[in-house]
Amino acid sequence: MLYALCFLLFMVGLYCAVVKKNMVKIVIGLAIMEYAVNLFLIMLGYRAGGAAPIIDRTYLEVGTDKVAANFINTSVDPLPQALVLTAIVISLGSLALIISICIRIYGKYGTFDITEIRRLKG
Amino acid sequence: MRPKGEISHGVKGMTVIVKTVASWVKVLIFLFGINIVLFGHLTPGGGFAGGVILASSYVLLMLAFGREFAEENLPLPLASKLDCLGAFMFALIAVLGVVFGGSFFLNFLFQKYLPGHALHLVSAGIIPLCNIAIGLKVGASLFLVILMLSVSCKGTE
Numbered sequence: 001m002l003y004a005l006c007f008l009l010f011m012v013g014l015y016c017a018v019v020k021k022n023m024v025k026i027v028i029g030l031a032i033m034e035y036a037v038n039l040f041l042i043m044l045g046y047r048a049g050g051a052a053p054i055i056d057r058t059y060l061e062v063g064t065d066k067v068a069a070n071f072i073n074t075s076v077d078p079l080p081q082a083l084v085l086t087a088i089v090i091s092l093g094s095l096a097l098i099i100s101i102c103i104r105i106y107g108k109y110g111t112f113d114i115t116e117i118r119r120l121k122g
Numbered sequence: 123m124r125p126k127g128e129i130s131h132g133v134k135g136m137t138v139i140v141k142t143v144a145s146w147v148k149v150l151i152f153l154f155g156i157n158i159v160l161f162g163h164l165t166p167g168g169g170f171a172g173g174v175i176l177a178s179s180y181v182l183l184m185l186a187f188g189r190e191f192a193e194e195n196l197p198l199p200l201a202s203k204l205d206c207l208g209a210f211m212f213a214l215i216a217v218l219g220v221v222f223g224g225s226f227f228l229n230f231l232f233q234k235y236l237p238g239h240a241l242h243l244v245s246a247g248i249i250p251l252c253n254i255a256i257g258l259k260v261g262a263s264l265f266l267v268i269l270m271l272s273v274s275c276k277g278t279e
Contacts, residue, residue: 054165054166055241057241057242060240060241081166082168085166085167085168088170089170089171089260093264099271100271100274
């Protein structure tokens, strides 16, 4: 059920990216699609009633086998979280590229409306 | 005649209060970023998040003092060289996995030379070195990106 809501958020972003005519609104639609994908990846690793995947150094005195078994049984999956951290920073970089293209198009054509940008101006 | 409070607004950064506080705080933000990068194998974070924090300390410098001051503090060729150095260090660590072990990106420090104790700073092999390289690269790249975006903006020369 929650995954369906994630998909709905992705569809909202896709609608913005496809239908809108203002360039900044298209960029916002792309950002909403990226949020939806990151949220979906984090929700995949969730476990109901799980704990944060952090082991304190003082817990290791019991013995690493018991600590590892306890960790596997009770905590949420940390691997999607590390993956999504990387993906967020990468999307920041691509967003900076898209915004700079928008700024250059505005400098050349004087408008943010994509229906008025028809021909490539030298 | 402009009122007295407006003298240091405008093109060369912000007011005296912002400049004073920013000169204290930017060092703390930089240190915090180094902590997130260096302890990436123990606490949440790692190279990417720590690199963003390192870049944000320079963005604070750029906002509070003006773009020219930040450009003198970290010149563009140096930032570009740090960027390439980060990427090169990462590739070098991966190739050293072939030299010292058998396969690409092998964790040769953990398996042979420096295993370390679990949950201490010196542990997990080559992962802290990879974190340092990634933090350097991401910090320099984001600083360059935001500097270049501020050049094209006509309002704040």
